[in-house]
């Protein structure tokens with residue numbers, strides 16, 4: 561019943577705002593500093609228009625896509641998002657199971673509160689995203705743990721040299737460690753649905769949430785761990801770390817957070833299987849270009865690597881624009897976490913369904929049989945005139 565008024569991915573946001581305590585909603589919705597990078601993720605799509613073709617028989621079309629040797633039922637997946645088990649009861653499992661059911665890709669965050677082994681067991685097709693620990697031995701141990709858990713694809717997020725400046729978190733009272741305060745208690749008290757659905761059930765059945773996966777061993781509880789300090793201590797990581805991981809990791813290796821053609825070229829030279837072009841949803845370097853704008857350059861430099869992107873995708877039309885601009889596959893972040901918060905697994909399934917239908921409908925309206933047919937010939941900058 562809660563899902564009936566949700567007709568588009570963007571409808572999940574106001575519903576999640578009503579359900580979640582303000583600091584948690586703000587943590588999802590927020591970005592860095594002036595939000596310029598975050599806003600440009602949407603503006604970039606709005607600057608381009610489609611050039612459809614008609615009277616092509618598209619009755620046999622399919623939106624299924626092959627990526628890194630796997631076939632997915634749609635050309636989009638779910639971006640990694642940290643601490644999602646605070647937003648929805650067993651959040652990572654909710655996202656992973658819904659994605660598995662729908663046959664789409666899901667990337668589990670390394671900053672999550674549920675052990676990676678549980679997610680791999682529940683949804684064996686999931687990918688794992690790692691934030692690299694500082695210490696070399698712990699990097700090797702983490703990679704080994706991810707392999708032992710059974711993940712086939714490891715995603716290394718590289719745009720977190722240090723923690724982005726998210727003033728918004730301070731304004732809304734979100735921090736790690738999560739400090740119990742009167743304000744937090746009040747925010748929770750006026751959100752009884754979240755208190756019951758998520759917090760109470762979590763504490764009752766699983767105890768205090770811990771950062772389980774940042775490092776090789778079990779991390780500290782959410783009320784004790786200063787994640788921002790951990791991030792600041794990792795600003796020495798460079799390509800030599802990537803090269804060593806490439807030697808150790810036998811599965812597919814993906815780098816997330818690339819925005820420059822030269823970095824894509826280097827990734828390809830290091831034997832990386834794919835890149836996710838991303839500005840981290842505008843949450844890291846404010847004013848960074850949007851992934852959509854970076855796509856043509858990265859595509860040209862990527863060689864045989866898979867080129868994926870995320871940031872600002874809210875509609876099937878955005879998915880198709882990204883594919884036409886050179887992406888092989890896209891990921892969507894915030895809307896699916898809102899969906900998990902609002903409606904659990906059914907909510908996420910509903911979101912996947914909506915987006916899949918939009919992709920399919922617009923693919924037909926463009927005159928294409930499959931996502932692979934899309935190219936620059938389907939796009940024009942708004943304001944231009946076809947020659």
Ligand code: FNR
Nearest residue numbers: 588639640641642669717840841871872892893894
């Ligand atoms: C993120 N993002 C992220 N990225 C990552 O590599 N590891 C992580 O743990 C997280 N955590 C995280 C939490 C939350 C609440 C958000 C909103 C985002 C970034 C994420 O993977 C993705 O790049 C962006 O969210 C994509 O932009 P949209 O779709 O949210 O606009």
